[in-house]
Amino acid sequence: MSARRKWMLLVTCILIAVCAVSVLAGSREAVAQKRVTIRDSMGRTVSVPCPPQRIVELNGDVAELICAFGDAGKIVGATTYTLNDKMLSQKVRKAKDVGKSFTPNVEKIIALKPDVVFGYGSFLKPECVAQLQRAGIPVVFLDCYKVKTMAQDIRTLGVILNRRQEAEAYIAYFQKYQKLFAERTKNIPLNKRPLVYLEQYTDYTLSGPGSGGAELLDGIGARNIGAGLREAYPKISSEWLVARNPQVIIKACSTSVPSGYGESADAMKSKRTEMMHRPGWNRISAVRQGKVYMLSSEIFTGPRAIVGMAYMAKWLYPQLFRDINPEAIHKEMLKKFLGVELKGAYVYPEK
Template identity: 40%
Template sequence: MNPKFVLPNFIILIVLFSCIVAICSAEILFTDSEGNQLTFPGPAEKLVCLNSDSAEMVVALGAGEKIIGLADSVMSDTALMAHIPNAVSVGNWQTPNFEKVLELKPDAVISYSSSKPKNSDQFLNAGINLTYLDCYRINTLDHDVKALGTLLGASDRADVYVKFKDKWQNLVSSRVANLAPDQIPSVYIEGYSDYSANGKGSGVDQELDVARGKNIAASLGEQWPKVTAEWVLSQNPDVIIKAVSLKPDKTLEQVRDGILHRSGFETLSAVKNNQVYALNGDLAYGPRSPAGLIYVAKALHPSLFKDIYPDDVLKEYADTFVSGVEKGEYYYPVL
């Protein structure tokens, strides 16, 4: 064999092998919110986001232009939509328009794991595996944003968000660490519907764990147990926090006033001591929740957080991740 041909052929084999390795290494792997290990051939370029929190997190990672489909509820968020120029509506987040999603040919369809689409079987039967990334509970935000960063090829940006979130969470944890048991207030957390409590493991419950509050619904065995006025009265919480899905016809002050004037509630310690708070769900859950955590901490332990304001956290978030969201009605009363 002529040695002149052996070396070039050997070099060609090395180049081919390197190309194969590079192609294989382009595959990305991550675990979703359900613990499923997912594999994609490369970073996703086209996304459909059925949950608003994942859509906002995609924007926070600097990839809003990759979102091509959104649920109706997200399309109405003007501050967020300013960063999502290419998206069209795919209908209701619980029953998305399957044909429309199929027509868009997304690389990934992202949904809540806790509230899956009712027609998810349609997607599975068509070979479309839903990617479950909640992006709303403060205890799992680190995992979810890192998984999303991997999916988008934006891991560095995900790390920046994790540092932002951890900074504020660690600050709260350090300030409440030495509280005595009798300094921990009991709290009734109410969800969007009247007498729909936030139980153990729910979004605001996790913020209570960090800020040292005792959730009176934690022992009811459900994340969102339905309770009654009589039950709340029997528990007599020190603090009431109402999570609100803000509607244009009602302000947070009006929502709070509605709680204050519920029959029998004038006997509650929370009402007597003016410890009733209304918190916009956009701050209670999701990427903006570090600001919500500061509000909850100030509500529970005002003397420990006199020098910190949720507006400052929200401004930092807007300046660093999603501009425009610092404007809006987020809580009442202002702390």
């Protein structure tokens, strides 16, 4: 081959390579420019890149679902809570700490140049939202902790991430058990349903109407001791509770009572003992009969709420749900969606 032909061949190859790079760059730009408009849990209409390549989460429930959909690697910023979570931290090792869910470090978030920020709508301060929006960063509020709107929230997240198939698979699994609990308890007369005090993470804080905990109790056919109150999270006294005499007490354990993935039941056991010795509680039916239960925050509300519901359903109606194995449901769920083996203590006592 002559030198001239070699030179022409080289020039041709270079031109082809340049064109290929230009086409690839153009296609990447097109992907980056693609957007989708959604309505979030607060009823806000938000336009976001689809799918986002850089995500900051201020909502641990959304973070868990993002991991379940296979997009953990796109989380560039995460809350301290998520990064300290023994299970989720394995999935988001490269994410930077942006602080707390309700009071994040906005400057750190902006520096990460995210395509979208996911947060809890009821708790993130308006000034934080405004600062992010001024920086051109869309903020999406998705609850992903309320049973009644779980399917809707998961479906919206699936649209944003372009993970519709994964979202529908998760919804189908969640609703299978949600419907089972509702179907089996729907015909139980009100006066035959156990009266339950479901204590939130903070001591003496009730699960009132509109709270995620109240929705769980409704879903398993329980009588919520706070059903007639006006507030979602009212504070109560020992005297108030003793006078109403609940038949079952369930405590949602926050990080102050270590439980869940990789933890032992020791802290939950200690918390149960402390609660049963609160002033006057020895007169409460639930305490006298030993029906005081600890429930990890990991399965309380959120994407794995059906596991918590399964335990609660068995505590309230052991015969009606004798064929249900909450641990087996949890094990299958973790393996199926997160590729994680079940380990740790999530309730105390189990029966």
